[in-house]
Amino acid sequence: MLRSCYRTILAVHPPRFRQRFAGEMLGIFDEAHSKFAAARLVLDGIASLARQWILRSEFWEQPIAEVETLRSSGAPAFYTFDSFQPRNSALMQGAVLSLAIFCAVCFIMKYGVNHAVYMPFASIVAEGSGHESVTRAKHTALSQESATPNPGQNQRRAEALNQEQNKIAAKLHRLLMQAAAAPPAEQGLPRTEVRGLPAPMRNVVPDAAVPVPSPGTQTSTTIFISKQILESYVGIYVLDSPDRETISISMTAGELALETGGKQECSLTVISENRFAVCNGSDLWIEFLLPGSGMAQQIIIHDAGREIRAHRR
């Protein structure tokens, strides 16, 4: 049993070592006078096996001269045409190939699945103009198109969306900076017109619901905004932009104001019950999305067909 084991260990030694010394080592094993000594030799053989394969690579190959000698003497001899030990260049090529395959697998894992990318589409349509349904239909079609697996297209759209969101956030900042730099308006004077519309009233409301003229039409119409609704808009919202900036909606003396970063503040001018112009004279306007009841959970900041969303924190 131990002898068979020892023979097997010798048989898996590197060819050159095996051919030169295996017979002698087996002869020494046969000289062992006890099982304990034989077991020690088996352990020695295992250590030798590890040593030869790990530390003695220079002795793995059979020298060609020895092979030729053996062949000429009529003894059967075998040798490989190629070097058993891989060449350095082959190792380098293997490393580069492995790296390339690894990168390819990582790329496939990252972009191989269809990521659901949220693609908002501006829907600034005058109510009752009839274009709303057309825009919605277009939106639906594009949404279905985006659902088809096209990783590259989705990535480009996401990048474009991020750029647009950044632009709106930057514009919002710029407007607030300008508002902070401008001299305060005198009390009682008419406000600057929004988009050339007649001077809108501020959204100042008493405790009870009161009529508020809206600049939505050429001729002012009166809408009613209760204080509870205005209070439901108050809060801190986090922009969907990559920077995750926060904007704060506050109400002072029945008047809504927008603030970013705790530095600049700008009043909101009413357009409709849930739509307000940001800083008079700008193209930005905010739409508050109310759930059935309670606080507004989301706002949309519109800017010339683009939009950015913010969620209540």
Add this chain to the structure above:
Amino acid sequence: MRNPVEFLPLSPATLHILLSLAGEDLHGYGIMQEVARQSDGRYKLGPGTLYDNLQKLIDRGLVREVGQRSGDERRRYYRLSTLGLSVLSAETDRLDGVVREAKLRMQQRQPKEA
């Protein structure tokens, strides 16, 4: 011929193998027995270590095979080459110097401790 000093210092196994072959040609098992005898049984060389060292010594030209002898074809005999003898001599001189230095240091140390 290469300078024997290039091969120094020798590992214990190499030194014992060269030393065992200094007297006469021996086969592998004979070398193992001779090493055990030289060290009074305190240093036992396994076949794996023995043939690993023999392989290196043959490759470096310190030992050479002298073939088989009648009676046991499995056993090959090994002989110390001229270079191997020079290396063994150089190693012996080195060790002699080490021993001399060690004895001198020990003698200097003894009076201080007393």
